[in-house]
Amino acid sequence: MTSNEANGSSKRVAVYGAGGHTGRFVVAELLRRGLDVVAVARDAAKLDPLLQSSDRVAVRAATVDDGGSLDRAFDGVTVVINCAGPFLDTAGPVASAALRVGAHYLDVTAEQPSARATIDTFGAIAGEAGLVVMPAMGFYGGLGDLLATAAMGDWDAADEIRIGIALDSWHPTAGTRITGERNQARRQVVSQGSLVPVTLPPREMDWEFPAPVLVRPVVEVPFSEIVTISSHLRAAELHNYLSRNALEDVRSDATPAPKPTDETGRSAQRFLVEAVASKGGIVRRVAVRGRDIYAFSAPLVCEAAARLLDHRAETGGAMAPGAMFEPIEFLAALESADSDFRIIQR
Template structure:
């Protein structure tokens, strides 16, 4: 298995988690991003790594950066600006592309670009392989195994707090596109004002007020799940944290550099009179993105995935097997 994986945005908050997880899994990170100084500082801390600075507005520099790698992992938002240039460079180089986009428009943009007739790449392009996007997609895919029709998929994201990174704030300011839900089997604008409800999450979250805030999982699930309705909700306390400019950035509290944040992603699916429910519980939405993303890379490189085309996470991977492979140190999967 080829071992070199380029991480664009390697010196960012999520990028550092991804680099550490690649090293733990025996892969060699190639560190990339805009800042040569930040890359050099990180490279000095990661033995055996290589530094390749590049800007997303310089195709020649991107081509040089991705040359000879087997996969490109993009963790540098806003993905409305970075996803297409990096995906294009990866495809030109014959490398798989993955990112952690929560922005629906960025994900849909890649689906449109590489899903057009004659445009399918010879490698895998898998956007939104992260806490927002990939995790809910995999949970819903596993929960609906065996169903050829789905009446509804409803995702509840419970967070005790949300300490946003600088990247999260910048991405949020950039993301002004109309948010979408699925209604009548089609992507349509989300209702306004956003709906609110009470959601009883599994422990340790419990009951929270949640508000409709569609993330990229709506778009990924719409791509491959035959659902009449797909919607998701976010804890209103977390939304308040992100909107408050005084909320601090996440602070490490354990040996993995995770924050104290606790989350539950709770997915309820319905077909006729049958309901199924599956939930994932863990710590730190940024940290947990690393094992999700790196497990996806490993499966693409060792052949345990669909290796060609633009794909949703649930299309690319065996969802239940993927979830089962994740360490309980990062995620606990519960099927009541």
């Protein structure tokens, strides 16, 4: 036990991968919310020295190939947030350890196979324990799921749900590049009511986004929101599109990593995400805009974690964000947590 753990709380949040790019944003956001944090890394000595000295942070070391180290790291926490990719390698061990110690599990994966495996493997176990397992609670995954649920409103089914993601640039982290190399599975979409492999070559179209983005060429690139949305919303067609310029950025070896532009470490990157639901000729749209896709995952997943600290056991299991939280109210809470984030309803 470190000296920081002497002031332990009964409601602490563990962050696995606390030393990574997204993990650092998540730890900072939890502390901003006044929550006690257990910062977990493979090598705790490499964590920010400020964490080592904070009386709100306990620092612990653990690796995914040592289940005992994970159990010890998560002992006494209420929620575990996994920020360490590739999630195909980390989600299983980290989620398993979280459930063993009686903690809820969240991650920020964009990987469809990882999100699906987490739901299939741990949903029933979590439900029996009154715990929540929620993969893909990040920019890719959770945000699109909340927007799609908001666009659906009171509909019990839709003819089509489309998610459009416009980025002014995508400077990938080293972790994003490693994850892309690790995840070679064929991506899936919903067509004619069933999950099927995405069409190759992928569909392209011009998407008319709200101002200030307006018309942008997009390419079909399904992320983990396809898995989460299809787990609780019914649509004959479900597709996800990414602006072509962002896809070209992330595919280029010459694109540099994100560059911090302020004291928080955020980059200047801007995003706009829109969900469009259609049924019988009626179209509903909900969109949001914000800054830095990696940094934004922090208020998103931390808002979910904060709500799970007071979660009641009757609604355990594998949960999609839109199935568990009222989406517009949740998104409105993010506006309060992130000054760059805004809801745009059309």
